[in-house]
Amino acid sequence: RKEVEQDPGPFNVPEGATVAFNCTYSNSASQSFFWYRQDCRKEPKLLMSVYSSGNEDGRFTAQLNRASQYISLLIRDSKLSDSATYLCVVTGYYMDTGRRALTFGSGTRLQVQP
Amino acid sequence: DTGVSQNPRHKITKRGQNVTFRCDPISEHNRLYWYRQTLGQGPEFLTYFQNEAQLEKSRLLSDRFSAERPKGSFSTLEIQRTEQGDSAMYLCASSKGVAGLTSTDTQYFGPGTRLTVL
Numbered sequence: 001r002k003e004v005e006q007d008p009g010p011f012n013v014p015e016g017a018t019v020a021f022n023c024t025y026s027n028s029a030s031q032s033f034f035w036y037r038q039d040c041r042k043e044p045k046l047l048m049s050v051y052s053s054g055n056e057d058g059r060f061t062a063q064l065n066r067a068s069q070y071i072s073l074l075i076r077d078s079k080l081s082d083s084a085t086y087l088c089v090v091t092g093y094y095m096d097t098g099r100r101a102l103t104f105g106s107g108t109r110l111q112v113q114p
Numbered sequence: 115d116t117g118v119s120q121n122p123r124h125k126i127t128k129r130g131q132n133v134t135f136r137c138d139p140i141s142e143h144n145r146l147y148w149y150r151q152t153l154g155q156g157p158e159f160l161t162y163f164q165n166e167a168q169l170e171k172s173r174l175l176s177d178r179f180s181a182e183r184p185k186g187s188f189s190t191l192e193i194q195r196t197e198q199g200d201s202a203m204y205l206c207a208s209s210k211g212v213a214g215l216t217s218t219d220t221q222y223f224g225p226g227t228r229l230t231v232l
């Protein structure tokens with residue numbers, strides 16, 4: 001089982017639609033959670049951190065459910081410029097391996113159509 | 115531009131050759147990370163430096179891979195005896211970390227070096 005799993009998509013949605021991405025992680029010791037955005041042939045860029053209480057940044061809302069080991073990203077009123085791959089990222093200090101690294105999901109591709 | 119820079123941006127080499135990539139992090143960042151990304155996958159962690167110390171290496175990092183950060187500033191990643199399976203995008207990221215914790219760092223990525231092994 002992968003440490004971080006995402007639906008690869010693609011999600012094809014019309015402009016103005018609301019779209020939600022889900023992500024599950026396997027290690028309960030994970031401490032911090034992020035969503036990154038990656039445009040085609042570009043580097044990943046931080047979109048937002050994900051907090052237990054949930055957080056919102058404009059049209060974007062992120063939620064974390066530690067009990068279910070589940071993270072979500074909601075995009076409202078989709079724009080053409082939202083077309084990209086969205087990477088779920090999990091990090092933490094894992095006692096069994098001593099790892100501190102970021103672990104990325106494979107990404108979910110979003111295509112917003114006019 | 116004060117972001118993370120990587121050189122070269124593209125490298126084409128023949129199987130069996132050695133290649134070296136360079137990463138210049140954001141100047142005040144003490145932590146530096148190397149990742150590898152293949153098509154359709156998220157970046158995979160390779161190794162991590164805090165200042166000049168290499169604190170963590172992934173199992174993915176075979177003996178043919180070596181990374182250095184001699185003065186705690188720029189870093190190099192060398193691949194010896196390249197194989198076709200090494201073809202990928204090699205990403206560098208940096209962060210300004212709090213002592214002892216990387217889990218809350220925000221990492222800033224460079225544009226990557228795309229390696230093609232023929």
